[in-house]
Amino acid sequence: MKTLFSALLALLLMAPLASAQEAGMTPDGMTGAQKTEIEKIVHDYLLKNPEVIREAIQALQAKEEQSKADAQTELVARNKDALFNDPASPVDGNPMGDVTVVEFFDYRCPYCKAVAAPLQKLIEEDKGVRLVMKEFPILGQDSILASQAALASVGQGKYWEFHQALMEHKGQFDMEVIKGIAAKVGLDPAKLEADMQGDKIKPAISANHALAKTLDIGATPTFIIGDQVVEGAVPLEQLKELIKKARGS
Structure with a gap:
């Protein structure tokens, strides 16, 4: 669950941070007010579109399952x-x-x-x-x-x-x-x-x-x-x- 949460958090923060960078800011150079504003944007977006969380978790689970399947296929070949x-x-x-x-x-x-x-x-x-x-x-x-x-x-x-x-x-x-x-x-x-x-x-x-x-x-x-x-x-x-x-x- 920690892995899912961490990946989800990264996905949620990616878009706002990209917007900040396009405006000439860097994560290290953000002011407290700018950081608060980004957090509010993410918060409000999730409240308005809660299905995004489910979709992100489902996408991550599918990716992890496919990764495991690919690894197992390779291991089957090695242990035939x-x-x-x-x-x-x-x-x-x-x-x-x-x-x-x-x-x-x-x-x-x-x-x-x-x-x-x-x-x-x-x-x-x-x-x-x-x-x-x-x-x-x-x-x-x-x-x-x-x-x-x-x-x-x-x-x-x-x-x-x-x-x-x-x-x-x-x-x-x-x-x-x-x-x-x-x-x-x-x-x-x-x-x-x-x-x-x-x-x-x-x-x-x-x-x-x-x-x-x-x-x-x-x-x-x-x-x-x-x-x-x-x-x-x-x-x-x-x-x-x-x-x-x-x-x-």
């Missing part, structure tokens, strides 16, 4: 290998697909749960999509436990089934709940629990957190489609449009 080719990140859809969609997600995130089914529908309908799953638990210990279990399920070849079941679960996660879900999808719960202590599980999650920090990602779900970073529960039709854009068609 970690994003698209990390062997620790499970892959669904077509492994040889022409468009890769990366999702950073958390099993306790309601918005992630909301997009889980549409994502599954997407990879069923579009055989050219390669979906890379980035376990990114940010909502507490339950989230971490679920992500560790999900990565451990890869060893039994049932990551996707388990992933969907974890997304469909309503409520908290603890080890007993996780083992119950695992049994329902055909996993060996005892083996799953043991595999969660494997030496590759925690480093994989830590690497995802480090990558998210590098890309300035702090929310779930966040998608990378092509070179674009998109936050939030993106509707299926918008996902399709972003994929179409990534294909260049």
Whole structure:
């Protein structure tokens, strides 16, 4: 908010100061009366046109958002290998697909749960999509436990089934709940629990957190489609449009 206020103040003062300079005055050489007059002009103008403040704030927010998007696009290009080719990140859809969609997600995130089914529908309908799953638990210990279990399920070849079941679960996660879900999808719960202590599980999650920090990602779900970073529960039709854009068609 300080940034917004400072920029707004600069914008508001720019026009009056320019007028003063045109009249042969400089900011340093203004008298108290001249400064008071300029302040009154700004004050009166804002009272008469308060929408200017909203417009200035909106313009600044749009500029900051575009600046962040441009920076993230560059960072995606620099970190392509970690994003698209990390062997620790499970892959669904077509492994040889022409468009890769990366999702950073958390099993306790309601918005992630909301997009889980549409994502599954997407990879069923579009055989050219390669979906890379980035376990990114940010909502507490339950989230971490679920992500560790999900990565451990890869060893039994049932990551996707388990992933969907974890997304469909309503409520908290603890080890007993996780083992119950695992049994329902055909996993060996005892083996799953043991595999969660494997030496590759925690480093994989830590690497995802480090990558998210590098890309300035702090929310779930966040998608990378092509070179674009998109936050939030993106509707299926918008996902399709972003994929179409990534294909260049």
